[in-house]
Amino acid sequence: MALKQISSNKCFGGLQKVFEHDSVELNCKMKFAVYLPPKAETGKCPALYWLSGLTCTEQNFISKSGYHQAASEHGLVVIAPDTSPRGCNIKGEDESWDFGTGAGFYVDATEDPWKTNYRMYSYVTKELPQLINASFPVDPQRMSIFGHSMGGHGALICALKNPGKYKSVSAFAPICNPVLCPWGKKAFSGYLGTDLNKWKAYDATHLVKSYPGSQLDILIDQGKDDQFLSDGQLLPDNFIAACTEKKIPVVFRLQEARHPFCCSHTPPIPQELNLQDNSKQPYIAAPSSGGYIWRNLCPVPHPRMESSSFPVQPPSLALLPHRPVSGVRNVLESLQGTHIRFFKSSLSA
Numbered sequence: 261m262a263l264k265q266i267s268s269n270k271c272f273g274g275l276q277k278v279f280e281h282d283s284v285e286l287n288c289k290m291k292f293a294v295y296l297p298p299k300a301e302t303g304k305c306p307a308l309y310w311l312s313g314l315t316c317t318e319q320n321f322i323s324k325s326g327y328h329q330a331a332s333e334h335g336l337v338v339i340a341p342d343t344s345p346r347g348c349n350i351k352g353e354d355e356s357w358d359f360g361t362g363a364g365f366y367v368d369a370t371e372d373p374w375k376t377n378y379r380m381y382s383y384v385t386k387e388l389p390q391l392i393n394a395s396f397p398v399d400p401q402r403m404s405i406f407g408h409s410m411g412g413h414g415a416l417i418c419a420l421k422n423p424g425k426y427k428s429v430s431a432f433a434p435i436c437n438p439v440l441c442p443w444g445k446k447a448f449s450g451y452l453g454t455d456l457n458k459w460k461a462y463d464a465t466h467l468v469k470s471y472p473g474s475q476l477d478i479l480i481d482q483g484k485d486d487q488f489l490s491d492g493q494l495l496p497d498n499f500i501a502a503c504t505e506k507k508i509p510v511v512f513r514l515q516e517a518r519h520p521f522c523c524s525h526t527p528p529i530p531q532e533l534n535l536q537d538n539s540k541q542p543y544i545a546a547p548s549s550g551g552y553i554w555r556n557l558c559p560v561p562h563p564r565m566e567s568s569s570f571p572v573q574p575p576s577l578a579l580l581p582h583r584p585v586s587g588v589r590n591v592l593e594s595l596q597g598t599h600i601r602f603f604k605s606s607l608s609a
Contacts, residue, residue, distance in 0.1 A: 262281065262282070263279045263280070263281050263391075263395060264279060264280045264281065265277060265278075265279055266278040266279060266280055266291065271295070271328045271332070272297075272328045272329045272331075272332035272333075273297070273298040273332050274295060274296050274297040274298050274300070274328070274331070274332050275295070275296045276293065276294075276295050276322055276328065277293070277294050277295075277296065278291055278292070278293045278294075278318060278319075278322075279291065279292055279293075279294065281391065283345075283383060283387060284387060285379045285382045285383040285386070285387045286345040286377050286378075286379055286380070286383055287345070287348070287376055287377050288345045288346060288347060288348050288377060289346075289347070290341070290342055290345070290346075290383070291317070291318050291341075291342055292318050292339060292340065292341040292342065292388065293318040293319070293321070293322045293339070293340040293341075294337065294338070294339050294340075294392070294396060295322070295327075295328060295331055295336075295337065295338040296337060296396065296397075297331055297332045297334075297335045297336060297337065298332060298335075299335035300335070300337060300396070300397045303397065304397045304398055304399040305335045305336060305337045305397060305398055305399065306335070306336055306337065306398070306399055306402035306403065306404070307336075307337050307338075307339060307389075307392060307393075307398040307399070307400070307402065307403045307404075308331075308336050308337065308338045308339070308403075308404050308405070308406065309338075309339050309340075309341075309384070309388075309389075309403070309404070309405040309406070309415075310338060310339065310340040310405075310406055310407060310411070311340075311341070311343075311366065311384065311405065311406070311407030311408075311410075311411030311412075311414040311415050311418075312340065312343050312407065312408060312410075312411045313343070313407070313408045313409030313410040313411045313412070314343070314357060314358055314362060314363050314409060314410050314443075315343075315357050315362040315363070316342075316343050316362065316411075317342050317343065317362070318340050318341060318342045321340045322340055337392075337396060337397070337398050339388070339392055341383070341384060341388055343362050343363065343364055343380075343410070343411070344360070344361055344362050344363060344364030344378065344380060345361075345364065345377040345378060345380075346361060348376075348377045350373050350374065350377065351373065358443055358446060358447070359446055359447055359450055363410065363447065364378055364380035365380070365410060365413070365414070365438075365444075365447040365448070365451065365462070366380045366381050366384060366410070366411075366413065366414030366417065366418065366462070367380065367381050367447075367448070367451050367452060367462045368380070368381045368382050369451035369452065370451070370452055370453060370458060371450065371451060371452060371453045374450065374451050378451055380414070381414075381417070381418070381421075381462070384414065384418060385418050385421075385422060385425070389403070402427060403425065403426055403427065404426050404427045404428040404429065404430075405418055405419055405426050405428075405429050405430075406429065406430035406431065406432070406479075407430075407431060407432070407434070408431075408432040408433060408434075409432070409433050409434065409435060409488075409519065410435055410443070411434075412431030412432055412433060412434025412435065412436075412480075413431070413434050413435035413436070413438060413464060415429050415430065415431050415434070416429055416431050416434055416436070416464035416467075416478075416499075417462050417463070417464050417467060419476060419478075420464060420467040420468055420471055420476075421461075421467060423471065423472050423474040423476070424474055426476070427477070428476070428477040428478075428479070429476065429477070429478055429479070430478075430479040430480075430481075431478075431479070431480050431481075432480075432481045432482075433481070433482055433483055433486055433488070433489070433494060433519050434464070434480060434494065434496070435493060435494055435495075436464050436465055436480075436494055436495050436496045436498060436499035437463060437464070437465040437466075437495035437498040437499060438459070438462070438463050439456065439459045439460060439463045439465075439466065440492075440495060440498070441492055441493045441494070441495060442491075442492075442493060443493050444459075444463070448462070464499055465495070465498045465499045465502045466502075468499065468502045468503055468506055468508060469502050469505065469506060471506060471508060473506075473508075476508070477509075477511075478503075478508070478509070478510040478511065479510075479511040479513075480496060480499070480510060480511065480512045480513070481513050481515055482494070482496055482512070482513070482514055482515065483514075483515050483516070483517030483518050483519060484514045484515065484516065484517070485516070485517065485518050486517070486518055486519040487518065487519060488519050489519075496512065500512060
């Protein structure tokens with residue numbers, strides 16, 4: 261498959277590139293961004309896929325997140341696709357910001373007129389990785405995925421629907437239970453019709469209930485001042501409850517932030533996690549016989565996050581004293597021994 265290079269810029273010793281290609285799954289031209297760290301010049305590197313949220317393109321994350329230095333230092337190839345097909349001339353695709361263009365919701369549409377082009381799930385999990393593996397120095401056995409909002413939803417479902425494919429999944433303010441939220445109902449009814457079973461096949465809260473139990477590291481970062489959290493669009497409590505029932509560990513962190521906290525106009529703070537430092541840390545939500553218990557896992561965050569690094573105790577959950585959890589890996593520890601988390605403590609706008 262032919263790739264057309266759109267741009268290439270030096271960045272922290274590596275190259276931030278954007279490419280265009282003819283997508284078989286989406287039946288249109290698609291762009292994606294890829295960052296190649298200096299280590300890619302001499303060998304294969306882990307691949308980290310980023311999925312953006314509503315209205316975004318491949319440009320938002322590479323322009324605003326500030327991830328390049330950390331990716332360069334740790335030798336990560338970072339891939340950021342667009343969020344939907346574009347220019348398909350489908351009636352209604354540009355009429356609203358939360359459906360159609362820029363709002364593919366990472367599903368494979370089954371309804372006319374969307375089903376010919378809106379196949380973002382297959383594009384992200386099949387076509388794009390095949391293209392990346394064939395064109396760039398990545399190790400297909402060391403691949404993880406993360407995203408924000410709609411992209412957090414996409415990251416969760418891609419990981420849960422493909423056990424063993426991704427070493428980890430991280431989600432920032434994700435839409436966790438789309439079958440019950442206004443955004444999800446609008447998108448799923450348009451793309452998938454009225455069959456609720458089709459909806460559940462792309463809902464992280466329902467998928468985790470049938471997850472086969474293979475090892476998967478899950479991180480969710482959520483801003484406590486997120487207007488969409490209070491509006492009932494994100495519903496992380498439902499996902500955590502489903503994980504509790506299934507006894508699947510998930511790291512949940514409540515931050516001093518609003519909705520766009522990980523992809524804002526101010527770059528987020530890259531934080532390397534070291535499991536050996538158990539001094540003063542955020543907590544991990546881990547299943548127990550009585551529900552979720554909060555145990556600490558991660559090292560001290562950036563000083564600006566000091567006051568917000570401990571999540572608020574959820575209703576009916578017990579807050580336990582400091583106790584490290586053994587056997588829980590960092591999200592990217594399985595890739596190369598360390599993990600980088602990208603987050604921001606607060607927003608001014």
